[in-house]
Every structure is written in structure tokens, then in C-alpha cells.
């Protein structure tokens with residue numbers, strides 16, 4: 049009798065000898081398309097919204113093939129984006145291997161621009177480092193380059209172009225490398241998430257790769273909530289999440305609800321146990337890896353998200369000036385004859401306008417530029433979820449459910465917040481102060497008449 053934990057450890061060791069062909073790997077990636085979830089290949093690491101591969105072995109070397117090429121990518125329903133990816137997808141496949149192995153990676157350039165690929169965090173021979181001009185010639189259009197090196201140690205790494213970085217990473221070229229130790233680890237569920245950011249003006253379908261500071265689409269594995277796959281785990285699983293930040297400008301403080309985790313490793317290697325400390329938020333600097341580990345001992349649907357607040361709101365915050373407290377009815381009156389569906393937003397916050405204006409919470413009804421997630425909210429079990437961007441849900445369940453989304457958590461009786469009763473307030477001596485008088489509405493701004 050092998051329990052689930054034991055089985056995973058055995059399968060992890062067994063998969064080391066697995067052979068997978070290039071064409072299959074490629075087909076599976078394409079067949080999955082941008083909405084493909086979880087892993088096309090049996091891997092030890094789950095890449096939410098992506099896939100992981102051990103490649104195949106040729107004479108003792110683990111071989112991979114990456115093709116950099118344009119892809120059409122759905123960030124979430126309503127936001128289709130022309131991007132660049134590897135093997136038909138952004139992020140590219142998570143490349144998995146074992147410490148001590150030698151790997152060989154072929155890189156085919158089917159981009160409309162020359163490129164080179166850097167193996168970020170790995171101690172490669174200098175000529176394998178992938179820095180265009182410094183350590184190798186650039187990979188011209190249509191060329192296939194050979195890279196080969198040993199993997200000296202386990203860890204979480206990344207790959208990305210080191211050529212016109214702002215453009216090429218800004219178009220979606222990125223992927224993870226996971227090197228497992230030879231010995232099985234005491235981990236039941238292992239996830240890898242690449243954090244990134246893009247500048248996509250509302251209504252546009254192409255990232256603005258000249259942008260330097262103002263990024264309005266914040267992603268986990270190139271998806272925004274609600275399209276981010278939940279991380280599904282069983283109660284009491286030991287869970288590791290490998291966070292990789294490839295953002296242009298942002299460092300992301302990633303926060304987990306309902307649990308305490310340890311920060312157990314960086315791309316430089318494991319942190320000695322004596323140097324780990326407990327956290328519920330981990331800052332992941334750009335260009336860095338943070339591995340967190342925790343025991344999922346608290347069943348429920350737990351938010352897992354960046355705590356930079358506009359990073360969970362996407363285009364919502366752009367580009368309108370702040371409007372909280374402003375009566376913009378005059379603006380509506382002025383604009384509606386020209387654009388009948390126009391409706392201002394924001395006097396009660398960005399989400400308040402949405403709630404007030406549309407009781408059915410149907411985001412289809414909200415006027416938005418085409419191809420935009422500016423005002424999208426997601427139906428949740430208790431109403432709309434006012435999050436987008438760098439946000440997902442860790443779903444902890446007593447029953448093993450694999451990667452399949454188990455739906456919303458069913459709460460035990462009397463464990464959900466609700467309106468307080470008069471009896472409770474009286475019992476506990478809570479006096480409710482009178483609500484303040486309504487503040488006078490400000491005068492609408494004067495109309496400007498032309499002609």
C-alpha cells in the first residue's frame with residue numbers, strides 16, 4: 049500500500065527516465081492553446097496555465113527544443129493579445145531536469161527579430177550564457193542554436209532573451225527551469241508561477257514595448273484573474289510555490305491568506321533552516337526567485353496575490369484621473385449625446401460604480417473599450433470578485449482532487465461573515481453611531497461651450 053505522498057515520490061524518481069518526443073511536445077502545446085491548463089506531460093512541477101516537460105534523453109543528455117515565435121494569447125476572456133512565446137505559448141514550457149544532469153537545448157528563432165536566450169541563475173560556461181554580443185552571436189531569423197551545459201545544483205531558474213530585452217520579454221518571451229535534487233523531497237504539491245507585467249492600453253491588442261514605467265496588466269504565468277488557474281491542494285499537503293519575477297520594473301510582494309509559509313530558497317539555492325523566518329507575504333524582486341513552503345492545514349479558498357494594490361486591478365486604474373467623491377453626472381450629460389453608452393465611474397471607487405450601476409453584476413453590460421479588462425469583475429459565490437491581474441486562489445480541500453478546479457469552497461455552518469443581529473450587538477454592548485450627514489454634492493464643473 050503506497051499512500052499519496054509516497055506515490056508522488058516514487059513517480060518523481062521514475063519520471064527521470066521518461067522519453068518524450070519533440071513533435072509530441074510541440075503538438076500538445078499547440079493543441080492546448082492559450083487556455084490549456086496544467087501539464088501536458090507528466091512532470092513533478094505543476095505550471096498553472098502552462099505546461100512542464102522533462103524533454104527526452106539522448107545518450108545520457110536531456111534534450112529540449114524551444115521555438116521562439118509569435119503567439120495569439122488570451123490573458124482572460126475579453127483580452128486577446130498578440131505576443132511572443134515559446135512552442136506556441138507564453139510562458140514557454142517549464143524545463144525540468146535533475147541536478148547533476150547535462151542538458152542540451154536547441155533554440156529556433158521564428159520571431160520577426162533576432163534574439164538570444166539566457167539561462168538565468170545557472171552557473172553555465174561563459175559561452176552558453178546567452179548574452180547577445182557579449183558571449184555569442186545573435187540568433188538570426190530562421191536559425192537554430194545549440195546550447196549545452198551541466199546542471200550543478202537543484203533549484204528554480206528562468207530563461208528569457210538577452211537581446212532587446214524590453215521588447216522581447218515585454219512581448220512574453222519567458223519560461224521556468226526547475227532542477228530537482230536526486231533525492232526525493234518531502235513535498236506533496238509543487239507549483240511554479242512566473243510574475244510579469246505588460247503595458248497594454250485599453251482597447252489595444254499588442255503590448256506597448258516602449259513603455260518604461262506604467263504597466264497596467266500584471267500577470268501570473270501570462271494570465272490575469274479570473275483566468276489564472278487555482279492551485280488545488282489537499283488538506284495537510286506540504287506545498288511549495290516557486291515564484292519567479294521577470295517583470296520590467298516591479299517587485300511583487302506576494303501575499304497568501306490563511307496560512308504561514310517559510311521562504312525556503314532563492315535562485316541561489318536553499319536557505320538554511322536556521323535562517324528561514326515565517327511570513328505571509330514574500331517580496332519577489334524582479335530578476336529573482338523566491339520559493340515558499342507551507343502546510344495547507346486550513347481548508348478553503350484562499351486568495352494568493354500581489355499586495356501592490358493596482359497590480360490586482362489591471363487596466364482598471366488607467367488612465368482616468370481619480371474620481372472618488374466627484375459627481376460626474378455633468379460629464380455623462382455632456383458626453384452621452386455623442387457616445388450613448390458612456391457612463392462615468394468612480395465616485396464610490398472604481399468598483400462601487402459598477403455595483404451601483406448594474407445590480408445583476410453582469411460585466412457584459414458594462415461599457416468598455418473592446419479588448420479590455422478595464423472594469424471586469426468575476427462572479428464569486430458571494431457576489432462579484434473585484435480582483436484581476438496578479439491574483440489567484442489556493443484551494444485547500446479535504447478530498448484529493450488533482451488539479452481539477454473543485455469549484456467554490458462549501459463553508460461549514462456558522463463560519464461565514466454575515467450581518468450582525470440586534471441580539472448580538474445588544475449582548476456585546478456595541479453602540480452603532482449615527483451615520484454622518486451626507487456631504488453636500490459639489491457643484492458640477494462649468495460646461496465649456498465651443499462655437
Ligand SMILES: [Cu+2]
Pocket residue numbers: 266298299300301354355356359438
Ligand atoms: Cu505586484
